[in-house]
Amino acid sequence: CGRDKDGFNMRDAPRGPIILGFSQVGAEGGWRKANTASIKKAAERNRIDLNFKDAGGDPERQIADVHSFIDAKVSVIAFAPVVETGWGEVLRRARDAKIPVVLTDRLIDEPDTSLWASSIGAEFAAEGNLAALYLENDYTAAQQTVNVVQILGVAGATPTKQRAEGFAATAAKGGRLKIIDEETGDWTKDGGKDAMTKLLRRNKRIDAVFAQNDDMGLGAVIALEAVGKEPGKEPKIVTVDGTKAALEGLIAGKLNYVVECSPEIGEPLMAVVVDLFHGGRVQKQIRSEKAVFDPQNAADEIADRTY
Numbered sequence: 001c002g003r004d005k006d007g008f009n010m011r012d013a014p015r016g017p018i019i020l021g022f023s024q025v026g027a028e029g030g031w032r033k034a035n036t037a038s039i040k041k042a043a044e045r046n047r048i049d050l051n052f053k054d055a056g057g058d059p060e061r062q063i064a065d066v067h068s069f070i071d072a073k074v075s076v077i078a079f080a081p082v083v084e085t086g087w088g089e090v091l092r093r094a095r096d097a098k099i100p101v102v103l104t105d106r107l108i109d110e111p112d113t114s115l116w117a118s119s120i121g122a123e124f125a126a127e128g129n130l131a132a133l134y135l136e137n138d139y140t141a142a143q144q145t146v147n148v149v150q151i152l153g154v155a156g157a158t159p160t161k162q163r164a165e166g167f168a169a170t171a172a173k174g175g176r177l178k179i180i181d182e183e184t185g186d187w188t189k190d191g192g193k194d195a196m197t198k199l200l201r202r203n204k205r206i207d208a209v210f211a212q213n214d215d216m217g218l219g220a221v222i223a224l225e226a227v228g229k230e231p232g233k234e235p236k237i238v239t240v241d242g243t244k245a246a247l248e249g250l251i252a253g254k255l256n257y258v259v260e261c262s263p264e265i266g267e268p269l270m271a272v273v274v275d276l277f278h279g280g281r282v283q284k285q286i287r288s289e290k291a292v293f294d295p296q297n298a299a300d301e302i303a304d305r306t307y
């Protein structure tokens with residue numbers, strides 16, 4: 001440790017290579033696969049050695065994977081949590097081992113926010129707000145309450161909670177939309193199809209569907225068509241993510257609105273990893289941009305969509 005030209009102490013230069021231990025939720029759908037591709041591509045571009053593990057949607061396996069990164073003495077740990085709970089012990093171990101931690105995509109439920117250096121991802125509550133707002137605007141002339149069913153992601157995950165909260169808050173303000181029922185679709189197309197089938201059995205009049213991701217919304221389309229309904233007309237469908245498959249659904253008139261949640265967080269993550277490795281300061285919270293697509297602007301966007 002020496003002094004720089006201004007006389008300040010310099011920390012020992014860290015020795016490369018930078019090793020990033022990254023634990024991914026799984027490969028549950030189009031968004032997640034695009035997210036993994038973005039992280040792998042950015043790691044390669046930034047010459048960061050990536051120790052990548054896929055938790056397969058299993059919270060316990062994911063915590064074990066993060067322990068294994070500490071054992072392997074990686075430079076930085078990042079993970080997209082399957083669920084919000086259960087993180088205290090392993091993150092305290094990472095802190096004791098002086099390994100900085102970055103949360104990607106989702107958040108965790110830990111009161112000690114010093115356990116992670118930064119979090120990078122979307123504003124899920126705002127996505128729920130927008131989903132309700134766009135739907136609400138379609139019904140300004142409606143004489144009766146608009147019956148909405150919600151297809152939820154995995155219980156205990158940040159987007160499941162916050163998208164539901166955001167949608168409910170905006171619906172309550174507007175007063176037109178009423179969430180009459182909900183069912184989990186586990187973020188997958190098959191899950192969305194099964195959830196929609198159950199919701200159709202339980203509810204006589206469904207005016208609109210809020211599917212918390214594209215895959216579940218596209219699964220709901222299959223279930224609705226199987227019983228002779230016309231998704232996009234009755235019921236209307238709003239989803240979140242903005243995958244190419246969903247934009248195609250919009251153009252085909254089977255979905256009505258798609259709120260974007262960008263999976264492309266590889267580059268901002270690598271920038272934070274490099275800064276942490278060199279002992280620099282990083283922003284505690286980095287938020288991604290979003291848009292809302294309808295059948296018109298989906299047609300403009302689709303050529304550039306890579307996922």
Ligand code: AHR
Pocket residue numbers: 028029031032105106159187212213214240241261
């Ligand atoms: O956490 C982001 C969500 O997780 C995406 O909306 C969904 O598609 C994924 O499974």
